[in-house]
Amino acid sequence: MSTITEKPRLKTSAMIASIAAEGQRTKSAPFGYALVELAQTRPDIVGMTADLSKYTDLHIFAQAFPDRFYEMGMAEQLLMGAAAGMAHEGVVPFATTYAVFGTRRAYDFIHQTIAEDNLDVKIICALPGLTTGYGPSHQAAEDLALMRAMPRMTVIDPCDALEIEQAVPAIAAHKGPVYMRLLRGNVPLVLDEYNYQFEVGKAKLLRDGNDALVISTGLMTMRALEAADLLRKDSVDVGVLHVPTLKPLDVPTILQEVGRSGRLVAVAENHTEIGGLGEAVATALLCNGVAPPFKQIALPDAFLAAGALPTLHDRYGISAKAMAETIKGWLG
Amino acid sequence: MRAGDGDQEDHVNTSVTADRIQLAERAYRVRRNSVLMGEVQGQGYVAQALDIADVLAVAYFHAMIYRPDDPEWEGRDRFLLSNGHYAIALYGALIEAGIISADEIETYGSDDSRLPMSGMASYTPGMEMSGGSLGQGLPIAVGRCLGLKRKGSKSFVYTLFSDGELDEGSMWEAMLSASHWKLDNLIAIVDVNNQQADGPSSQVLAFEPLADKLKAFGWFTQRIDGNDLDTVIAAFDAARHHPEPQPRMIICDTRMGCGVPFLEAREKNHFIRVDPHEWQLALAALDEGRNA
Numbered sequence: 001m002s003t004i005t006e007k008p009r010l011k012t013s014a015m016i017a018s019i020a021a022e023g024q025r026t027k028s029a030p031f032g033y034a035l036v037e038l039a040q041t042r043p044d045i046v047g048m049t050a051d052l053s054k055y056t057d058l059h060i061f062a063q064a065f066p067d068r069f070y071e072m073g074m075a076e077q078l079l080m081g082a083a084a085g086m087a088h089e090g091v092v093p094f095a096t097t098y099a100v101f102g103t104r105r106a107y108d109f110i111h112q113t114i115a116e117d118n119l120d121v122k123i124i125c126a127l128p129g130l131t132t133g134y135g136p137s138h139q140a141a142e143d144l145a146l147m148r149a150m151p152r153m154t155v156i157d158p159c160d161a162l163e164i165e166q167a168v169p170a171i172a173a174h175k176g177p178v179y180m181r182l183l184r185g186n187v188p189l190v191l192d193e194y195n196y197q198f199e200v201g202k203a204k205l206l207r208d209g210n211d212a213l214v215i216s217t218g219l220m221t222m223r224a225l226e227a228a229d230l231l232r233k234d235s236v237d238v239g240v241l242h243v244p245t246l247k248p249l250d251v252p253t254i255l256q257e258v259g260r261s262g263r264l265v266a267v268a269e270n271h272t273e274i275g276g277l278g279e280a281v282a283t284a285l286l287c288n289g290v291a292p293p294f295k296q297i298a299l300p301d302a303f304l305a306a307g308a309l310p311t312l313h314d315r316y317g318i319s320a321k322a323m324a325e326t327i328k329g330w331l332g
Numbered sequence: 333m334r335a336g337d338g339d340q341e342d343h344v345n346t347s348v349t350a351d352r353i354q355l356a357e358r359a360y361r362v363r364r365n366s367v368l369m370g371e372v373q374g375q376g377y378v379a380q381a382l383d384i385a386d387v388l389a390v391a392y393f394h395a396m397i398y399r400p401d402d403p404e405w406e407g408r409d410r411f412l413l414s415n416g417h418y419a420i421a422l423y424g425a426l427i428e429a430g431i432i433s434a435d436e437i438e439t440y441g442s443d444d445s446r447l448p449m450s451g452m453a454s455y456t457p458g459m460e461m462s463g464g465s466l467g468q469g470l471p472i473a474v475g476r477c478l479g480l481k482r483k484g485s486k487s488f489v490y491t492l493f494s495d496g497e498l499d500e501g502s503m504w505e506a507m508l509s510a511s512h513w514k515l516d517n518l519i520a521i522v523d524v525n526n527q528q529a530d531g532p533s534s535q536v537l538a539f540e541p542l543a544d545k546l547k548a549f550g551w552f553t554q555r556i557d558g559n560d561l562d563t564v565i566a567a568f569d570a571a572r573h574h575p576e577p578q579p580r581m582i583i584c585d586t587r588m589g590c591g592v593p594f595l596e597a598r599e600k601n602h603f604i605r606v607d608p609h610e611w612q613l614a615l616a617a618l619d620e621g622r623n624a
Contacts, residue, residue, distance in 0.1 A: 046482075072509060073505070073508065075502075075508075077471060077502035077505060078471045078502060081468050081470075081472045082474045084471075084475055085472040085475020085477070086476070086478060087479075088472070088475070088476055088479065089476055089479025089483065090479070091479045091482060109471065109502070112464075113461070113462075113468050116452070117461075117462060
């Protein structure tokens with residue numbers, strides 16, 4: 001039987017696909033502008049990159065401070081080693097690349113040259129988790145696990161443009177190495193509606209709810225807030241605890257919020273289910289004798305597909321809609 | 333300890349000959365310190381220490397500016413030991429320089445010692461980096477040179493690495509970069525003893541013609557006998573005073589075990605065996621060479 005069907009319109013799998021939903025408020029290059037502002041009063045700050053200034057918003061800094069910008073070429077091991085060398089000389093480098101290259105490719109250089117000597121290097125990595133349709137070469141599904149495992153490393157996954165702006169001066173003021181995930185380009189703006197202030201190492205309750213508590217990090221917090229809105233329409237009451245700092249983990253706040261008995265706890269992260277926020281929270285809870293109904297919303301332990309981001313986020317269950325359905329299913 | 337800011341009491345070149353004699357004595361003592369440390373643990377990369385002792389003597393007692401009582405003095409020249417297993421050699425130099433006490437020799441490699449078997453910055457005064465994961469010294473050196481230039485510092489960054497480290501891609505990233513940034517404050521030294529873990533370095537992964545490669549990369553390159561003091565002195569002088577804005581590389585061909593003939597003659601190996609009774613024989617051989 002031959003029927004002519006309308007060919008579905010191809011969706012982009014562009015590397016730089018925006019994670020902003022249609023109509024969502026955004027801010028342009030929050031990291032780049034925040035770093036420029038900070039650098040006005042911090043002459044010790046320099047920017048370094050491995051051929052990805054334009055794709056990590058560091059070009060904004062490079063234009064403002066050309067003599068404080070170091071293009072190191074497509075050489076991530078060199079980037080990290082040289083950043084360490086700079087830090088030894090009292091400079092505070094913000095070193096940028098994609099998360100896959102920063103963590104998977106240059107891991108030992110971060111470990112040995114930066115973290116072991118407790119140097120003030122801020123590693124800022126774009127395309128965290130599943131934020132590109134380019135396939136596993138560019139999808140950093142395991143970066144948080146890798147960086148959490150490294151001694152002395154502070155690990156941060158900001159949610160939106162506001163948090164990125166707030167995190168830049170905060171991590172610059174923080175002594176020691178920091179790994180921060182970066183959303184770049186037109187970045188959604190969400191947390192300004194929540195009277196939010198980022199602090200290194202602090203989790204913040206953004207919304208309370210009686211039926212379930214989502215503990216989330218990074219862009220999954222904005223998805224969790226959206227999912228909570230969707231579920232509200234079905235009279236399901238979901239709270240959202242935002243945990244931008246995965247390490248050190250704000251265990252007291254997590255224990256306090258989870259302590260209310262009976263609620264389902266679902267940990268949501270734009271990261272593989274292995275070694276990220278979910279396992280960190282589970283360990284913290286169990287070690288403190290707290291065992292609520294517990295679920296994970298995370299990427300599978302798999303090499304993820306290439307394709308359009310909205311398709312992939314639905315497929316892997318990290319879109320707001322997919323999340324809402326999953327939580328509803330769990331609540332029966 | 334070359335004369336630096338003027339107010340420092342430093343070793344000063346009075347004449348070339350006197351300098352050479354003094355440096356030979358320094359090299360002897362660096363070797364002796366290293367052998368003594370080897371004896372403490374009954375093992376260690378002593379053959380490498382013996383091959384690089386002349387280079388370290390020239391670096392620490394002819395070329396570099398530093399203050400033994402203030403190893404982190406801002407005006408010092410930096411020395412980055414990339415090949416962390418050469419720590420036994422560098423400790424020998426740091427002890428001779430008065431940065432570490434000779435009393436610590438007997439702690440080498442022991443629990444809670446400041447002298448671990450692989451060099452680490454947080455353990456040892458005067459140790460500027462944590463080496464051992466090979467191929468990292470030169471990338472760090474690039475960053476330190478850039479950082480020093482930001483500060484308008486006149487200090488040099490010296491970095492020592494082994495020929496085996498040429499296998500690491502990061503070294504070549506850094507070689508491109510040092511030349512790109514015209515790092516005339518960088519003096520890199522490669523110890524070509526032609527031994528790495530799995531055999532002769534040139535056979536494990538062919539790296540020759542090394543000088544041609546480095547010249548093509550834009551480095552001011554010298555290739556010398558790293559166990560001939562006069563040549564080593566001249567090479568360090570040339571590296572420091574070279575007028576062009578380019579990084580400087582000294583390729584040092586060395587002999588493992590140099591100064592202890594029976595170790596030099598031993599079958600070449602990355603980790604040369606020394607039997608318990610041979611430590612004293614090695615010290616005696618060094619003394620013989622010193623008095624010759």
